[in-house]
Amino acid sequence: xxxxxxxxxxxxxxxxxxxxxxxxxxxxxxxxxxxxxxxxxxxxxxxxxxxxxxxxxxxxxxxxxxxxxxxxxxxxxxxxxxxxxxxxxxxxxxxxxxxxxxxxxxxxxxxxxxxxxxxxxxxxxxxxxxxxxxxxxxxxxxxxxxxxxxxxxxxxxxxxxxxxxxxxxxxxxxxxxxxxxxxxxxxxxxxxxxxxxxxxxxxxxxxxxxxxxxxxxxxxxxxxxxxxxxxxxxxxxxxxxxxxxxxxxxxxxxxxxxxxxxxxxxxxxxxxxxxxxxxxxxxxxxxxxxxxxxxxxxxxxxxxxxxxxxxxxxxxxxxxxxxxxxxxxxxxxxxxxxxxxxxxxxxxxxxxxxxxxxxxxxxxxxxxxxxxx
Amino acid sequence: xxxxxxxxxxxxxxxxxxxxxxxxxxxxxxxxxxxxxxxxxxxxxxxxxxxxxxxxxxxxxxxxxxxxxxxxxxxxxxxxxxxxxxxxxxxxxxxxxxxxxxxxxxxxxxxxxxxxxxxxxxxxxxxxxxxxxxxxxxxxxxxxxxxxxxxxxxxxxxxxxxxxxxxxxxxxxxxxxxxxxxxxxxxxxxxxxxxxxxxxxxxxxxxxxxxxxxxxxxxxxxxxxxxxxxxxxxxxxxxxxxxxxxxxxxxxxxxxxxxxxxxxxxxxxxxxxxxxxxxxxxxxxxxxxxxxxxxxxxxxxxxxxxxxxxxxxxxxxxxxxxxxxxxxxxxxxxxxxxxxxxxxxxxxxxxxxxxxxxxxxxxxxxxxxxxxx
Numbered sequence: 161x162x163x164x165x166x167x168x169x170x171x172x173x174x175x176x177x178x179x180x181x182x183x184x185x186x187x188x189x190x191x192x193x194x195x196x197x198x199x200x201x202x203x204x205x206x207x208x209x210x211x212x213x214x215x216x217x218x219x220x221x222x223x224x225x226x227x228x229x230x231x232x233x234x235x236x237x238x239x240x241x242x243x244x245x246x247x248x249x250x251x252x253x254x255x256x257x258x259x260x261x262x263x264x265x266x267x268x269x270x271x272x273x274x275x276x277x278x279x280x281x282x283x284x285x286x287x288x289x290x291x292x293x294x295x296x297x298x299x300x301x302x303x304x305x306x307x308x309x310x311x312x313x314x315x316x317x318x319x320x321x322x323x324x325x326x327x328x329x330x331x332x333x334x335x336x337x338x339x340x341x342x343x344x345x346x347x348x349x350x351x352x353x354x355x356x357x358x359x360x361x362x363x364x365x366x367x368x369x370x371x372x373x374x375x376x377x378x379x380x381x382x383x384x385x386x387x388x389x390x391x392x393x394x395x396x397x398x399x400x401x402x403x404x405x406x407x408x409x410x411x412x413x414x415x416x417x418x419x420x421x422x423x424x425x426x427x428x429x430x431x432x433x434x435x436x437x438x439x440x441x442x443x444x445x446x447x448x449x450x451x452x453x454x455x456x457x458x459x460x461x462x463x464x465x466x467x468x469x470x471x472x473x474x475x476x477x478x479x480x481x482x483x484x485x486x487x488x489x490x491x492x493x494x495x496x497x498x499x500x501x502x503x504x505x506x507x508x509x510x511x512x513x514x515x516x517x518x519x520x521x522x523x524x525x526x527x528x529x530x531x532x533x
Numbered sequence: 534x535x536x537x538x539x540x541x542x543x544x545x546x547x548x549x550x551x552x553x554x555x556x557x558x559x560x561x562x563x564x565x566x567x568x569x570x571x572x573x574x575x576x577x578x579x580x581x582x583x584x585x586x587x588x589x590x591x592x593x594x595x596x597x598x599x600x601x602x603x604x605x606x607x608x609x610x611x612x613x614x615x616x617x618x619x620x621x622x623x624x625x626x627x628x629x630x631x632x633x634x635x636x637x638x639x640x641x642x643x644x645x646x647x648x649x650x651x652x653x654x655x656x657x658x659x660x661x662x663x664x665x666x667x668x669x670x671x672x673x674x675x676x677x678x679x680x681x682x683x684x685x686x687x688x689x690x691x692x693x694x695x696x697x698x699x700x701x702x703x704x705x706x707x708x709x710x711x712x713x714x715x716x717x718x719x720x721x722x723x724x725x726x727x728x729x730x731x732x733x734x735x736x737x738x739x740x741x742x743x744x745x746x747x748x749x750x751x752x753x754x755x756x757x758x759x760x761x762x763x764x765x766x767x768x769x770x771x772x773x774x775x776x777x778x779x780x781x782x783x784x785x786x787x788x789x790x791x792x793x794x795x796x797x798x799x800x801x802x803x804x805x806x807x808x809x810x811x812x813x814x815x816x817x818x819x820x821x822x823x824x825x826x827x828x829x830x831x832x833x834x835x836x837x838x839x840x841x842x843x844x845x846x847x848x849x850x851x852x853x854x855x856x857x858x859x860x861x862x863x864x865x866x867x868x869x870x871x872x873x874x875x876x877x878x879x880x881x882x883x884x885x886x887x888x889x890x891x892x893x894x895x896x897x898x899x900x901x902x903x904x905x906x
């Protein structure tokens with residue numbers, strides 16, 4: 161299969177991503193069989209690992225060493241609030257929650273509520289505050305153990321973060337952020353400074369514990385650029401380098417980029433069943449043939465079929481069932497409409513539950529926001 | 534009198550400053566007779582005003598309009614902690630305290646404890662925390678009304694400041710800070726961001742009051758560069774432009790720049806009487822002649838005599854006494870050693886009191902630091 165041109169930055173992903181190339185570009189490592197076996201000793205298995213949706217890492221060995229020595233490991237992930245939550249966002253967090261549960265680890269969930277305000281001309285802090293609350297409802301609804309999860313809202317908890325961010329900033333030249341993030345003279349100085357705030361949660365565990373404490377960051381691979389900077393600076397500041405465990409992108413319905421937060425190309429967590437059905441039927445890129453006859457004869461291509469990808473990445477944890485769907489689709493036994501229906505039913509079953517949990521989350525979200533860090 | 538080459542930035546002042554040229558360079562205004570008269574209606578007179586040690590301003594008319602309308606006006610000044618306090622530092626703060634008392638105004642006293650850490654390679658946050666406490670002892674000892682003075686320590690109160698700083702940052706390009714502060718690609722990104730934190734206290738009054746509230750900033754003229762940026766951004770953010778009232782620099786003992794915080798060229802607030810005497814006798818640049826005979830015959834030049842300048846700027850508020858000293862020195866009646874003795878006595882009388890007040894200040898400084906903003 162030939163890959164088209166693609167580009168991955170923390171601010172845009174375009175084209176069909178060639179993950180093998182990306183590993184080389186980003187200087188990260190593929191999660192190999194040995195590392196995976198070591199991790200599974202501590203966490204058990206997860207379909208996102210065995211299917212290589214989490215496919216790459218940096219410094220995972222440091223986490224495994226710490227776990228082997230029964231040392232405390234922190235998890236750190238985040239969400240920059242700028243719009244509603246879609247199915248694609250849930251992917252990394254679902255894995256993160258599982259990791260937290262399996263490792264019984266404290267999770268720092270950063271809400272960098274200034275990032276998108278600085279990077280998007282028309283997004284205000286009022287918007288960002290609205291989305292912080294709204295996004296937290298979804299995050300809480302995923303079931304993170306609130307006793308072991310600390311939400312770090314940048315503008316609200318800057319008294320905990322800003323000094324550490326300045327320590328990072330002191331070791332970070334304008335040249336470096338210009339190279340890593342493509343910034344120019346005409347970009348605002350908030351963009352120059354922002355990445356230092358994203359480094360901070362990786363060091364907070366060490367600050368909290370008063371001794372070198374390992375941090376593990378599950379995130380989509382585009383975010384590793386920030387943590388490349390974090391790793392460089394960690395060494396200079398005498399903090400341990402954080403580890404990242406990196407996922408592929410959940411494709412958008414049209415498959416032309418990672419799932420976008422704009423337009424019709426996303427399933428929102430608040431979508432009604434009919435809306436989900438309409439979007440999947442209308443937009444989900446199909447690997448099937450143009451006519452039923454042709455499809456029956458030649459079969460479909462699950463590798464490029466977005467409905468199949470979503471089942472594989474999010475909604476069908478059972479390998480046997482997934483394999484049946486794969487084989488039936490490939491053979492032509494399963495039609496595109498039928499495959500879509502499987503996905504629609506899965507999403508709607510999930511959302512029915514999730515939307516109930518959102519109602520509960522809504523009751524606690526304001527007290528979560530009011531918490532001191 | 535010809536002026537030598539000089540340069541004024543917030544980070545360095547060199548040469549003999551030509552304040553007329555500086556007014557043009559900086560685009561600020563001389564405090565004219567009309568403005569001074571309007572100000573005196575509200576504050577009464579101060580020798581630093583009538584002697585034109587505070588000589589320039591921006592937007593002072595806005596403050597005067599507000600005062601005429603009996604609207605609340607805030608005062609804002611600051612200190613970046615990076616070393617001990619010398620006599621030169623007290624100059625602006627003495628005026629600021631007087632202004633606060635006369636206007637019965639709330640004072641925001643910013644302690645940007647990150648600034649010098651970001652700008653000086655070898656200054657750490659540990660140093661900065663030490664100097665924050667130490668400097669606050671001097672500041673409190675000056676007698677600011679603690680009920681009406683709010684100390685804003687950047688890293689500690691970043692939860693109040695960072696969001697506003699990001700709003701400023703969003704309107705401030707890297708180009709702008711490169712031009713204003715001479716920053717390069719190899720400078721750290723903290724330097725790029727820092728000035729936005731210095732803008733914040735100018736807007737806090739409006740945020741606190743929930744309506745457009747005028748801020749007045751007494752500071753040395755070199756700091757106006759920061760507030761030039763503040764004025765530009767204020768307009769874009771819908772905040773009132775702050776006013777500045779700008780002072781000349783207290784010359785160093787050797788008169789080759791403003792009083793420096795390094796070396797022997799400063800009188801520290803903790804200096805013992807003998808130390809003060811030694812430094813003034815040894816280093817204070819004299820406008821006197823080389824021999825007593827010559828001095829008696831030709832007289833000295835008070836305009837270039839640092840001892841006389843310090844009396845004029847800080848230690849002799851009585852115009853008649855100052856005029857006598859001036860005339861006696863010029864005529865040759867007063868010898869350089871005698872002039873120095875007048876200054877030594879004045880400084881030591883002041884420091885005896887100040888050092889007593891430091892002991893009282895030391896008892897409250899930790900509770901001041903512990904205050905929420």
